[in-house]
Amino acid sequence: MxxxxxxxxxxxxxxxxxxxxxxxxxxxxxxxxxxxxxxxxxxxxxxxxxxxxxxxxxxxPGIIRKAPKWLLDPLGPLSIPPRYAFRIAPWMMRFWRASWRxxxxxxxxxxxxxxxxxxxxxxxxxxxxxxxxxxERQGQLNLYEGAAAFRRSKPLWEAREAHGIPFAHLTSPEAIAEIQPGLDSRFTHAAFSPTxxxxxxxxxxxxxxxxxxxxxxxxxxxxxxxxxxxxxxxxxxxxxxxxxxxxxxxxxxxxxxxxxxxxxxxxxxLETERGYNTTLPAGAFDLRTFLTFGAHGFVVSPINGGIRVGGAVELGGLDLPPNYRRAEMLLTKARSFLPGLKTEGGTQWMGYRPSLxxxxxxxxxxxxxxxxxxxxxxxxxxxxxxxxxxxxxxxxxxxxxxxxxxxxxxxxxx
CATH class of the missing domain: 3.50.50.60 (FAD/NAD(P)-binding domain)
Known part of the structure; x- marks a missing residue:
């Protein structure tokens, strides 16, 4: 039929x-x-x-200078498996040209x-x-470790402001805790996106x-x-x-x-960004807003009463087997950043993001x-x-x- x-x-x-x-x-x-x-x-x-x-x-601009580090750190926020590096080279050349100012x-x-x-x-x-x-309409926090990291993000927020994207800067752990308690004190600055x-x-x-x-x-x-x-x-x-x-x-x-x-x-x-995450059950953490740890390439989000810890970019195509050490690494970082996080009972996952x-x-x-x-x-x-x-x-x-x-x-x- x-x-x-x-x-x-x-x-x-x-x-x-x-x-x-x-x-x-x-x-x-x-x-x-x-x-x-x-x-x-x-x-x-x-x-x-x-x-x-x-x-x-x-x-x-400047991101291509980090390429050698991607190859050397298989668990970094943006990585390329060494056995895939030759195959992805033409895509990387276009990526390099796209990074020009x-x-x-x-x-x-x-x-x-x-x-x-x-x-x-x-x-x-x-x-x-x-x-x-x-x-859910609970906003999002972009979190920064120290004033220097926060200052380096200034061009990003200026660009968003130019396009009418609302946000508020927070410059103390106390101000951050009013929106999301339970974060490690290393996060001294943040930007909150209320919409x-x-x-x-x-x-x-x-x-x-x-x-x-x-x-x-x-x-x-x-x-x-x-x-x-x-x-x-x-x-x-x-x-x-x-x-x-x-x-x-x-x-x-x-x-x-x-x-x-x-x-x-x-x-x-088109290439494939392989993303990893771990979904933890209800009660893992009192998460009140979507959290973005930009310098570390991952987020923590509310999912069905539990939380999902995931992100990072692995440019590895469709055929290589998953490297779930990346999901484990993200969960380890999340435990450090959210001291009260319960990491038991999680489910790991990997997905393919189509990227140009x-x-x-x-x-x-x-x-x-x-x-x-x-x-x-x-x-x-x-x-x-x-x-x-x-x-x-x-x-x-x-x-x-x-x-x-x-x-x-x-x-x-x-």
């Missing part, structure tokens, strides 16, 4: 499901295809934060525009799926969207795409379950998206193939930008002017 649909969305993660839901709202019959069930992949295991204030790209600044401007649009789109999405019960939001559980949030999509007549099919071929009426897919045809296809398959794009003749320089060299996603029609739209490469910001991406993709499908300038997100920019 061949499912009928105007549009097929490849990928049942947060970008794919959000996009399918938005297209459905605009009157299209939509079929989502993924090899895994909803809620299995990276979209279900992230920290749950809608990081609209994070407009700075990973590629910033002119391009890094341009990426931040584009990111800020996408973030502002995504924040407004998320509020519309929350209302549409009656999802306020899965959202920060997070979901109580990214898996539950994704499943809420998927259930609404299906309840409104949408279809989700398990299957692995084997071939994708343009035809006169649109696109023909050979899936493990049979053949599927559609007038349009949206490729939003996360870290696997570039393999599908390559079948269409497009080489997108300039920290921006591709949201664009496929070059020469207007019936295919790319929506992938969001790095660790997929949850954050999912609702905004969905609206932009729907604008492209309907040939409407998108809400923001998509030129910086073009598939051909590399």
């Amino acid at each position: 061949r499912p009928e649909a105007n549009i097929v969305v490849l990928g049942a993660g947060i970008i794919g499901i959000s996009t399918a839901l938005e297209l459905q709202k605009r009157g299209f019959a939509v079929l989502v295809i993924d090899r895994d069930p909803v809620g299995i992949g990276t979209s279900s295991g992230n920290a749950g934060g809608f990081a609209f204030s994070d407009i700075e790209p990973l590629a910033t 002119d391009r890094s600044a341009a990426s931040a401007v584009a990111q800020a525009a996408l973030m502002a649009h995504s924040r407004a789109a998320l509020e519309r999405q929350i209302s549409d799926v009656e999802g306020e019960d899965l959202i 920060w939001m997070n979901t109580v559980d990214p898996r539950r949030w994704l499943c809420r969207l998927a259930h609404r999509f299906e309840a409104r007549g949408g279809q989700i099919m398990r299957g692995e795409v084997q071939t994708i071929t343009p035809i006169s009426s649109g696109i023909r897919l050979i899936v493990s379950e049979g053949a599927v045809e559609a007038s349009r296809v949206i490729i939003s398959a996360g870290a696997w998206s570039h393999h599908l794009a390559r079948q269409l003749g497009h080489r997108i320089p 060299p300039d920290s921006l996603p591709v949201i664009d029609r496929a070059p020469g193939l207007p019936q295919v739209i790319y929506a992938f490469g969001h790095g660790h910001l997929g949850l954050t930008q999912s609702a905004g991406t969905a609206e932009l993709v729907a604008d492209l499908v309907m040939e409407q002017t998108p809400a923001i300038n998509l030129t910086p997100l073009a598939a051909t920019r590399f």
